[in-house]
Amino acid sequence: MYIDIHTHNSTKEEDILNIQNIYLGEKVLTKSYFSVGLHPWDINKNDFDVTSELNKIKEDKNLLAIGEIGLDKNIDVSLSDQGVLLHEQLIISEQNNLPVILHIVKAFNEIIDIKSKFCYSHPWIIHGFNKKEELAKQLTDKGFYLSFGASVMNKKSNSEEVLRSIDVSRIFIETDDQKEYGIKEIYKRISEIKEIPIEELKEQIEKNFKKVFTKYNG
Secondary structure: OEEEEEEOOOOOOOOEEEEEEEEOOOOOOOOOOEEEEOOHHHHHHOOOOHHHHHHHHOOOOOEEEEEEEEEEOOOOOOHHHHHHHHHHHHHHHHHOOOOEEEEEEOOHHHHHHHHHHOOOOOOEEEOOOOOOHHHHHHHHHOOOEEEEOHHHHOOOOOHHHHHHHOOHHHEEEOOEOOOOOOHHHHHHHHHHHHOOOHHHHHHHHHHHHHHHOOOOOO
């Protein structure tokens, strides 16, 4: 089984398990597994109460994660305001045994600090990771998982170097919102970078998935 832990697209292929990203405030139309959260980019677009909205959805049997949520220093919303809403959603994740899928831009020190200072116990995944090896080590040493997407197809990206150094027990794989590369192509490229058979990679990612996404009942 191929597992795509973060995608904005749907699939009908039987050997692919998708976690489809749903924006908080949207009606949940998908009948497949999904994650939900208030993305930092959408903070100024909505005036609903985040906790109330999440509480309406939290019992859905197909909800496997809170996300994508996070911190982004490139947007016109103060980091303190982003932090308040992030904490609200992290609390929901803790109360409902859900992992967190994180969007982090230029705020890695801040997210590491939050994880270190507060008693959040459920797994956090940095999605779309394409930073340096040093940061990857810092994050995984603090218990984060890293999810890799289409950047691995670019041999000039940071992803290849990071993947060579990181243990496969700390990674996930995703397609995000792009449609150029499917999840099977990304798996194939990662298996080449890691120099392991694709079936071995699939088996390990499935182990990671079942360990982190504990509400999955497949």
